[in-house]
Amino acid sequence: MTSLPPPDVRRDARRRRRRAVDVWLRRLGAGAVVFALGLAGLMLTAIIVASLPALTQTTVRVDFEIDPTLVSATDPAAGDFRAIVARGAAALFPDAPPAEASAAQRILTPAATRILRQEVLRNPDLIGRRLALAVPAAGPYDQLARDHVDRQAPETRRQLDDADIARFDRLTADGRVARSLNFGLLFNGDSRFPEVAGLAGAITGSAMALAICLAICLPIGIATAILMVEFAPRNRLTVVIEANVNNLAAVPPILYGLLGLAVFITCFGLPRSSPLVAGMVLALMTLPTVVIATSLALRRVPMAIREAGFAVGASRYQVVLHHVLPLALPGILTGAIAAISQALGEAAPLLLIGMNAFVTSVPHGVTEAATTLPTQILLWSESPQPGFVARAAAAILVLLASLVALNGIAVLLRHRAERRR
Amino acid sequence: MARPSLLLAASTAEPSPPTKISAQGISAWYGPIRALENVCLEIPSNRVTALIGPSGCGKTTFLRCLNRLNDTIPGARVTGTIRLDGVDIMGQYIDVAELRTRVGMVFQKPNPFPKSVFENVAYGPRIHGLAHSRAELSVIVESALRHAGLWDEVKDRLASPGTALSGGQQQRLCIARAIATQPEVLLMDEPAAALDPIATSLIEALIDDLRESYTIVVVTHSMQQAARISQHTAFLDHGRLVEVGETTEIFSTPREKQTEDYITGKIG
Ligand SMILES: Nc1ncnc2c1ncn2[C@@H]1O[C@H](COP(=O)(O)OP(=O)(O)O)[C@@H](O)[C@H]1O
């Protein structure tokens, strides 16, 4: 018969083993956290690096003579701004032959005419005067200014020939070329030309769609959950309904786009590409999230609180309104955060209802055509011009920033709701 | 076990003090589980009636029949008749909210609302419109807190959360909340079960004080407590009423063997 080791030796061995497992679990956890943070950091860094070119803008200072014979003070809108831009561009190279004037104009963004027109219409006093304007450089020259063009490559392999490069270098030497923060990214609408394309339309479209989405999914979702948890009797029907709400949350978002297309656009005849339909589709998509989060929050409220309310003669709705809802509010707000994140970042269902249309104007109403941030990102990232790829990355940054800001507000609200209990 | 007191006890069951609540043939189910079986009990006015019995015998269930609180439990069902001052309260058309203002309840575990001390007490009177002004409400709250013996301890912290009080204070806050709607009956479900001995004796003294103004039904698992605070005792076992009578008689000369065994600690 083998003798057992004395008890304290066995206890020591067990303690050591327990501690070893403890240490390993802690290391595993720390490793997972570092890995996740590293991945998130890597992603963010990649996006920021990719978006850097879009955050600044190469501009060329051009002196425009607002000739009253071309733009009349009585009807400035009908003025010939194209001619003024052509003259201004030609004046950049006073000693060059007139044949090169169009080459000079190609340095400027094709949108220069529109920019000048807007400027003069906003301020008609400029007519008859000289206006020095920093005009965005056209895409290829923007690349050149950033040294993204290989000057040694054979001329046929690049967009700009040696003469183009020489002209631009001349402007640089003249001190007309500058690099400034690209506010147009936030305040311009979309454009065919990356140097003037901005997110104003997408931001407005997303804001409208999100507002409509929350206005629909929060009241309906919260009311549904209250009905399900607080009022409906627990029978087979309610159990089936609840299970189905949970299933709905797992439906691929693109199906909601199909549904929106079939019902809202085809059946109801609501306008395609409109923030209204986008908001309604996103509301359908986020509804299960809100219902689930709210019913979980309601169920977490202790039964004792409800009974305390009933025992002083509160009716069911008073108990819910006065005692249960305030306690469930933080959980409901967590659901709202999830809904916001989902609605703001989802592109798939919006593609089906045409939110990826090319729209240059900023929408003024919820039925006007618009894009949203995620669909704009897709649009831009598919574009071959290098300027658009950088802008897509910048748009992702804007999307992330809006998510962080909105969630920050919701977290703040939740914090206040938690403190109040 | 034939004792001479059998006849005597039968005669004391006759209402010498007027009956406040009369429960006849009460049976209760939770889904398929039967919790009460044909319980008949008269609760005398302005006295303390103790419900005793082993854990799970249906004391809480019976108590919750008296203010229709079992209505709020899905799957719970109660049959029989309960009359409060001779009026049936089991009917479908009874206003249970009004009933519960007349029959207040204090729970086993203190459950103040996660609101201020003042709000806890003011809530009932406010939703029933008992006060017409802020000042009137303050008067009601103060008087309820005084009756619950809590006023001196909380008068300087009426705005602090009720959940921040000690266990015993929370329970007295719950008593204040229950009496703030000026009920006639007070149901107490093991009100001292979660409390330390000092808080327990405070509650017991309070119950004795409250007897003047209220009809009290108190559930307790402590025989000594039942003997100390009650005038009437009902012994339940397995959902059945085994014996009911004057507390002194139940404890000195129980008629049933089952009661005697329980009181002397042989079961339960
Ligand atoms: N909500 C409920 N659902 C199902 N069964 C319950 C519920 N409440 C109590 N019961 C059952 O009813 C019986 C009586 O319970 P209860 O009245 O709480 O007993 P006591 O208060 O005397 O300990 C017990 O068997 C208990 O398990």
Ligand SMILES: [Mg+2]
């Ligand atoms: Mg109990």
